[in-house]
Amino acid sequence: MADENEKTNRIRDIKKKLNQRADTSGIQPRKRKVLKPHEHEVPTDWKDATKVEKKKSRIKYSSLFKKFFIYSIIFLGVAVVFSGIKFLSGSNTVSNKNIDIEVLGNAFTSGGEELALQIDVVNRNSAALEFSDLLIEYPKGSIGDTEGDFERIRVSLGTIDPGKTATENIDIVLFGKQNTTKDVRITLEYRVKGSNAIFVREEIYPVTISSSPVSLSIEGPLQTSPSQEVTLKIKTVLNAEEIIKDMRLKVEYPPGFEFISASPSPVLRDNLWDLGDVSPGTSKTVTVKGIINGQDGEERTFRVFAGNQDSKDPSAIGVVFNSLSHTVAITRPFIEAALLINNVNKDEHAVSSQSEIRGSIAWANNLQSEINDVQIEVKITGNALDKNTVRPQNGFYSSSNNTITWDQNSLGQLASIDPGERGTVDFTFNSLPLFSGGSILSNPQIVLEVSIRGREALGSVAREVINTETKIVKIASNLQIAGKALYFDGPFANTGPLPPKVDIETTYTITWNLTNSSNRITGVTAKATLPSYIRYVNAISPSSENVTFDSLSREVTWNVGTVNSGTGLLGGTKEVSFQIGFLPSLSQLGSSPVLISETVLSGRDTFTNTTIRSTKRQLNTLLTNDSGFASPQDRVVQ
DSSP: OHHHHHHHHHHHHHHHHHHSOOOOTTOOOOOOOOOOOOOOOOOSSOOOHHHHHHHHHHHHHHHHHHHHHHHHHHHHHHHHHHHHHHHHTTOSSSOGGGEEEEEEEOSEEETTSEEEEEEEEEEOSSSOEEEEEEEEEEESSSOOOSGGGEEEEEEEEEEEOTTOEEEEEEEEEOOOSTTOEEEEEEEEEEEOTTOOOOEEEEEEEEEEEEEOSEEEEEEOOSEEOTTEEEEEEEEEEEOSSSOEEEEEEEEEOOTTEEEEEEESOOSBTTTEEEEEEEOTTOEEEEEEEEEEOOOTTOEEEEEEEEEEEOSSOTTSEEEEEEEEEEEEEEOOOSEEEEEEETTBOOSEEEEOTTOEEEEEEEEEEOSSSOEEEEEEEEEEEOTTEEEEEEEESSSEEETTTTEEEEOTTTOGGGGEEOTTOEEEEEEEEEEOOSEETTEEOSSOEEEEEEEEEEEEEETTEEEEEEEEEEEEEEEOOOOEEEEEEESSSSSSOOOSOSSOBTTSOEEEEEEEEEEOOSSOEEEEEEEEEOOTTEEEEEEEESTTSOEEEETTTTEEEEEEEEEOTTTTTSSOOEEEEEEEEEOOOGGGTTSOOEEEOOEEEEEEETTTTEEEEEEEOOEESOOTTOTTOOTTTTSOBO
């Protein structure tokens, strides 16, 4: 009973709370939106029901077409995949696995001789192979590295019925080194009924070259010192049973090789020989001499090729029968003698005429043992050598053979040189004038040949060691320009007062002429600048000369071109004149103003292969080369 009263009281309390007014002091009133009128267009009649039905019909048909198209694509893809699997698995009507290419022939052959091959194509498919072609490819020569070095034979086999065999007999000729393998590639191209696709079946047949048709051998050093002369003897022997016509030999030289001579002489450039018709067993030898340049530790490889003449290019080898390489290692010489000209170590030097030339020979013992009785010689020759100026230090110069010698008598240090010991000997000389007595030295040069020799002590045995080196000194041509300012003389009639007066223009003539001694010079130009107070008149004589003026840089340029040797000395003068105007200012009163700045002449010496330059001093109003000029007509007056 007590429980029921408690429940009744609880219900009464809940009702009381529900009916009690809540405290709304902390609640903000909510802002209500104001509704605005909105106009709608209402159709006044019903739409055409036929159009609606047609639209629904189009949507229905479009959906059906899309479904049909998707199903068709899926079906086609499944069919292609299924057909491919069936074809590759060999269970289809035609499969490459059911086609055999069998080659009957010798797996060994002599280079240059015919190799007979029988090729059988067996069709084990249930369908015919239509439009069948057999393609045989093999190296044309002994190299066969590029696409053009392969011989190709194409034979039509027609239709090969199921279970049938097509046979083709061919003869090929292979070339190569002994015991090398050449691959003969045999390809069957065919079609199947109902398809335009071309299918391919391929087989490789390796053949070993038992002997080369041409044997090559190279006799030469395996190592040498830098800048030393080497000799290579290249021998060819014909191993084939038939004559080879128009046989060629070609040598590819390595970088740094300088060709000197060959026996017999090459027929093209310095590396192609015509050996003519070679009979079986006949040998031919070509000897090549040259200098190998390089650094210690480097290698130089010579490559030799033998073959017949190219029918399209007589200067090339058509089919290469054999090839061979020969590598020469460059090592430091046992005893070294490096010749430096004016402290520079290079093979060719260019110097100006009559200048003093300093030579230094740096020697060294590179062996692990001492060298005794060392002798150093330098032979100086050439048409430009002035024998009267040769001056050796601690050596003896013999004018009869143009040789300077250093040995233990003149330099005690050379009696015995310890391992690793180094030293130098020095000398000087001059070149002759390039123009003297009405004659010119053509291609002036001086050749220096250095040799060093001694005996290496090996117990009770003495071995001679020797090393040589050659340097060339070429003399640059003496290209000069002479300039003069004129008023009374020259090709133009000048105007204005002389001496020049302030604010009155006086015109002058500037004349340039060239002289050149021994060598042909190309690309010759002469350039000078005009001061700001000088006006370029643009009068040139002769008018055929190429003289230009740049108004911004104020530079006058004479583009001479080529100047031959002897120009201005033995005839064939080269001269040009142009006119300028001078307007003196009060600031120049009493002075002899400059008319043209220093002239710079430059060009390329074709013999020394160097750029030569010469300059001529500036010219002013002091006209010392004008026959009508008298001092003080050079000074500005008022």
